[in-house]
Amino acid sequence: MTALHLADAREATDLGTFLDRLIRFDKAAAVRLQTAGHGVAVFARLPLGEGGPLAVRTARLADDPGQVDDPGQVDDPGQAAGSPQAPVDVTLSAGELLDALDGSALLTLPPAITGPAWTGLLPPRHGWEHLRDLPTAPLRAAVAAAVTEFRRESADQDALAESIWSRQVDPSGLTLRAVHAAHLVGLLQQAESVALYRHPAWLRLAAPRGYVIIRRAPAPGTGLGLSPMR
Secondary structure, eight states: OOEEEBSSHHHHHHHHHHHHHHHHHOTTOEEEEEEETTEEEEEEEOSSSTTOOEEEEEEEBTTOOSSOOOGGGOSOGGGOTTOSSOOOEEEEEHHHHHHHOOSSSEEEOOOOOOOOGGGGOOOOSSOOEEEEEEEHHHHHHHHHHHHHHHHHOOSSHHHHHHHHHTOBSSTTOOBHHHHHHHHHTTGGGSOSEEEEEEETTEEEEEETTEEEEEESSOOTTOOOOOOOOO
16 A cells, blocks of 8 residues: 655545545545645545536655655656655545545555546646736635625526626636635635736646646636535
8 A cells, every 4th residue: 555654644634534524525525635845736526517627735744855846847747756655646535535634744645547538638737937926815805795695696507607607707718616625625725826827728826735626717617606615
């Protein structure tokens, strides 16, 4: 069985919080876990319809001399210089991974699974352009207003949800769907601002310990009405 040595028990707690939030919306969720240098990244797709946002949570591995390596900037996690542990790239059940987190820094991974199609089509690692930093307070307010609007209306909620979550909140094409996703997994609560990156086909909101990534031109009809976490 494969085991990861996290930097400390707090890393396990933070990762468990991320997985718990994910499972509240998708009890059968799958995640793809990759190590890169001294860090580990867990990729998940939020249940916002076909082509929904990807949420990424990072954690430090043991013997980390500094900040977690950015999985978006490493060509091959197995080739990162100075990697303290053997490289890992595996698809897992989110629920089983959460169960494996026992509060200690030693994480024994559950058996691999055959995941959904998205787990084999992760965003590119290179070519991201930093556009600007966005303050999180207005983003949280925009999500709260959108949720209030959704709850106030009752007719044709699928169409209403798509109308609300597809609204752009930045000239880059960043939508409320991506901001909502970042709120759901707690990224907007981590700092006063998040960094916005652009790739020819993608946008990424980056917080200190995770990301939300969306396609710049998502397929129509991909929104579902979810309420933000308290």
